Amino acid sequence: MTVTLADVAARAQVSPATVSRVLNGNYPVAAATRERVLRAVDDLDYVLNGPASSLAAATSDLLGILVNDIADPFFGIMAGAVQSEIGGPGGRAGGERMAVVCNTGGSPERELTYLTLLQRQRAAAVVLTGGALEDPAHAAAVSAKLARLADAGTRIVLCGRPPLADTDAVTATLTFDNRSGGRRLTEHLLTLGHRRIGYVAGPMERTTTRHRLEGHREALAASAADHGDQDELTVHGPYTRRSGYEATLELLRRAPDLTAIVAANDTVALGASAALRDRGLRIPEDISVAGFDDLPFSIDAVPALTTVRLPLHEAGARAGRLATGAEEPPPGGVATIGAELMVRGSTAPPCH
Amino acid sequence: MTVTLADVAARAQVSPATVSRVLNGNYPVAAATRERVLRAVDDLDYVLNGPASSLAAATSDLLGILVNDIADPFFGIMAGAVQSEIGGPGGRAGGERMAVVCNTGGSPERELTYLTLLQRQRAAAVVLTGGALEDPAHAAAVSAKLARLADAGTRIVLCGRPPLADTDAVTATLTFDNRSGGRRLTEHLLTLGHRRIGYVAGPMERTTTRHRLEGHREALAASAADHGDQDELTVHGPYTRRSGYEATLELLRRAPDLTAIVAANDTVALGASAALRDRGLRIPEDISVAGFDDLPFSIDAVPALTTVRLPLHEAGARAGRLATGAEEPPPGGVATIGAELMVRGSTAPPCH
DNA sequence: CTGTTAGCGCTTTCAT
DNA sequence: ATGAAAGCGCTAACAG
Numbered sequence: 001m002t003v004t005l006a007d008v009a010a011r012a013q014v015s016p017a018t019v020s021r022v023l024n025g026n027y028p029v030a031a032a033t034r035e036r037v038l039r040a041v042d043d044l045d046y047v048l049n050g051p052a053s054s055l056a057a058a059t060s061d062l063l064g065i066l067v068n069d070i071a072d073p074f075f076g077i078m079a080g081a082v083q084s085e086i087g088g089p090g091g092r093a094g095g096e097r098m099a100v101v102c103n104t105g106g107s108p109e110r111e112l113t114y115l116t117l118l119q120r121q122r123a124a125a126v127v128l129t130g131g132a133l134e135d136p137a138h139a140a141a142v143s144a145k146l147a148r149l150a151d152a153g154t155r156i157v158l159c160g161r162p163p164l165a166d167t168d169a170v171t172a173t174l175t176f177d178n179r180s181g182g183r184r185l186t187e188h189l190l191t192l193g194h195r196r197i198g199y200v201a202g203p204m205e206r207t208t209t210r211h212r213l214e215g216h217r218e219a220l221a222a223s224a225a226d227h228g229d230q231d232e233l234t235v236h237g238p239y240t241r242r243s244g245y246e247a248t249l250e251l252l253r254r255a256p257d258l259t260a261i262v263a264a265n266d267t268v269a270l271g272a273s274a275a276l277r278d279r280g281l282r283i284p285e286d287i288s289v290a291g292f293d294d295l296p297f298s299i300d301a302v303p304a305l306t307t308v309r310l311p312l313h314e315a316g317a318r319a320g321r322l323a324t325g326a327e328e329p330p331p332g333g334v335a336t337i338g339a340e341l342m343v344r345g346s347t348a349p350p351c352h
Numbered sequence: 353m354t355v356t357l358a359d360v361a362a363r364a365q366v367s368p369a370t371v372s373r374v375l376n377g378n379y380p381v382a383a384a385t386r387e388r389v390l391r392a393v394d395d396l397d398y399v400l401n402g403p404a405s406s407l408a409a410a411t412s413d414l415l416g417i418l419v420n421d422i423a424d425p426f427f428g429i430m431a432g433a434v435q436s437e438i439g440g441p442g443g444r445a446g447g448e449r450m451a452v453v454c455n456t457g458g459s460p461e462r463e464l465t466y467l468t469l470l471q472r473q474r475a476a477a478v479v480l481t482g483g484a485l486e487d488p489a490h491a492a493a494v495s496a497k498l499a500r501l502a503d504a505g506t507r508i509v510l511c512g513r514p515p516l517a518d519t520d521a522v523t524a525t526l527t528f529d530n531r532s533g534g535r536r537l538t539e540h541l542l543t544l545g546h547r548r549i550g551y552v553a554g555p556m557e558r559t560t561t562r563h564r565l566e567g568h569r570e571a572l573a574a575s576a577a578d579h580g581d582q583d584e585l586t587v588h589g590p591y592t593r594r595s596g597y598e599a600t601l602e603l604l605r606r607a608p609d610l611t612a613i614v615a616a617n618d619t620v621a622l623g624a625s626a627a628l629r630d631r632g633l634r635i636p637e638d639i640s641v642a643g644f645d646d647l648p649f650s651i652d653a654v655p656a657l658t659t660v661r662l663p664l665h666e667a668g669a670r671a672g673r674l675a676t677g678a679e680e681p682p683p684g685g686v687a688t689i690g691a692e693l694m695v696r697g698s699t700a701p702p703c704h
Numbered sequence: 705c706t707g708t709t710a711g712c713g714c715t716t717t718c719a720t
Numbered sequence: 721a722t723g724a725a726a727g728c729g730c731t732a733a734c735a736g
Contacts, residue, residue, distance in 0.1 A: 021721095030721060052728095055728050056727080057728085058728070
């Protein structure tokens with residue numbers, strides 16, 4: 001029926017062990033023998049049985065990538081970069097790694113379940129991308145899961161996620177400097193002369209949301225613009241265009257004298273811009289808008305969006321190398337990835 | 353060391369077979385016994401060994417999704433929709449399916465290698481998304497690979513890809529009506545009064561590119577606007593913003609009297625719009641622009657982009673159901689997914 | 705409804 | 721450098 005190692009061995013007139021050694025290339029085999037085996041493999045169109053290898057070797061070539069939303073380029077770019085670096089498809093029969101992108105949809109249960117699934121598959125590595133949920137119970141559950149994975153030999157890499165406390169399960173952490181990015185963005189607005197700035201924040205319980213907002217508040221606190229009504233000028237919502245649209249209308253209702261709006265990310269900023277336009281407000285003449293991430297489409301907004309650039313591709317690529325052991329973890333296991341302010345047309349001095 | 357089924361069996365005082373039956377839930381087990389087993393599983397923190405199950409059962413719960421570019425929302429949306437429908441993470445221990453998103457980056461070799469990897473993992477199903485390469489050699493190689501996969505019991509679903517000729521390996525094909533979408537879009541432009549229309553096409557060898565372009569030409573041929581110089585008014589390039597930008601500059605050079613530009617997709621249209629703006633042309637007053645796909649950001653372009661809406665989410669979800677056998681294949685195995693013209697602000701009558 | 709018995713296809717010491 | 725043999729941890733008949 002289906003071709004097995006034994007069939008190949010028979011045809012090449014060698015033992016199954018030899019075929020295995022040729023395919024895995026991790027053992028000396030005479031060149032002539034290797035040739036013969038390889039030909040038999042081709043003749044028979046043989047494909048290694050992954051589950052059987054994984055069972056016998058107690059390891060697998062699967063690498064899991066957890067993302068919150070695969071339809072969001074923020075995650076797509078990182079996931080693609082990870083995959084590009086894991087030395088997957090390229091060579092011949094043996095040794096290929098396969099990256100598995102798992103879409104949690106932001107659900108804590110799914111995150112946990114995917115980790116279990118990955119554990120079940122004896123994944124070689126797991127990369128967790130993007131902001132984490134701040135719920136302590138969930139954080140503890142994730143830590144526990146990661147600890148078991150690490151015990152089983154799985155490498156754990158966090159990419160764009162804050163370091164985990166009290167655990168040595170994580171091989172390496174690449175964390176974005178969301179706080180300082182947020183601070184610099186708001187400082188830019190303050191320098192332009194803005195004093196009443198609305199903030200469309202992300203979902204309440206996410207680290208990314210909190211850090212960006214904290215940066216924003218830090219900048220305000222250090223300036224003369226903090227009138228103690230910051231909570232009123234902040235609206236939370238999911239990282240979606242729609243949320244940006246609605247939150248902006250709400251902000252306008254609460255404070256019609258706003259001269260600038262900072263959004264949780266670029267997608268939200270797009271929604272905010274649409275709401276402003278629908279209200280008849282011109283950007284940046286009547287009101288400034290800023291985003292975060294610098295996704296590819298942000299430069300094409302009209303006017304081009306002022307935002308904070310996160311090197312998503314670079315971070316993902318490095319995470320991929322860390323996950324495969326191709327790169328040494330940074331000292332202390334944690335590296336902070338800088339964020340760069342991109343000033344473009346959507347922000348300008350307020351005109352009173 | 354690591355907990356096995358036998359450990360659970362011992363602790364629950366049943367045979368390994370019973371534990372297996374409880375975990376897989378596909379066999380009658382007394383409620384009391386089940387309880388005992390489940391408690392033992394929890395006590396021991398047992399996780400099934402995926403490779404071992406797959407080996408013994410000769411099947412796996414892996415489902416592969418091949419995409420050309422995971423950073424492109426076109427694919428991200430479809431992949432997310434597939435995953436949402438495969439009945440993955442949700443329930444308890446057994447029976448979870450895991451979707452594996454494989455990023456080919458548009459490379460034929462990687463496409464083939466990923467298919468081999470999926471075959472090696474004994475994937476339960478494979479969903480191939482997006483346009484196919486037209487190279488006959490590669491098409492034959494893919495067909496051959498799919499045939500072996502199908503032989504091994506893997507379900508094959510094409511989503512947003514034209515049907516494969518001469519093969520019964522494919523379980524179901526969901527194909528987008530790119531040709532008629534392209535035709536209707538250009539008809540819309542012709543109706544507005546445009547006669548000189550530039551076309552920024554996708555990469556030469558892709559089915560998607562060809563079908564959309566054919567639709568465009570069909571519409572022109574049926575009108576008075578075809579002056580036999582269509583080739584001059586067409587520029588090919590990858591599905592990127594940059595390509596749209598550069599191709600548009602080239603078109604403007606070749607034919608400064610253009611009153612409209614149709615792009616291969618929305619991303620390219622964004623690049624085209626940027627080029628037009630940089631040239632000082634107003635959209636749609638001086639020149640109209642249209643895209644294809646109706647990705648989420650397209651409505652936020654300024655002016656909002658006229659485009660052709662492809663129901664990516666619906667198609668992906670259906671592909672997911674077909675891949676898991678939750679839905680019957682359409683009669684003949686092929687269903688054509690309609691495309692809907694979305695007329696928005698970026699197109700208007702030309703002003704001479 | 706539950707236990708017994710064989711493998712699934714491969715890797716890997718241990719010999720030779 | 722190659723072969724023989726013993727599992728890896730689980731599922732699936734087949735009994736009972």
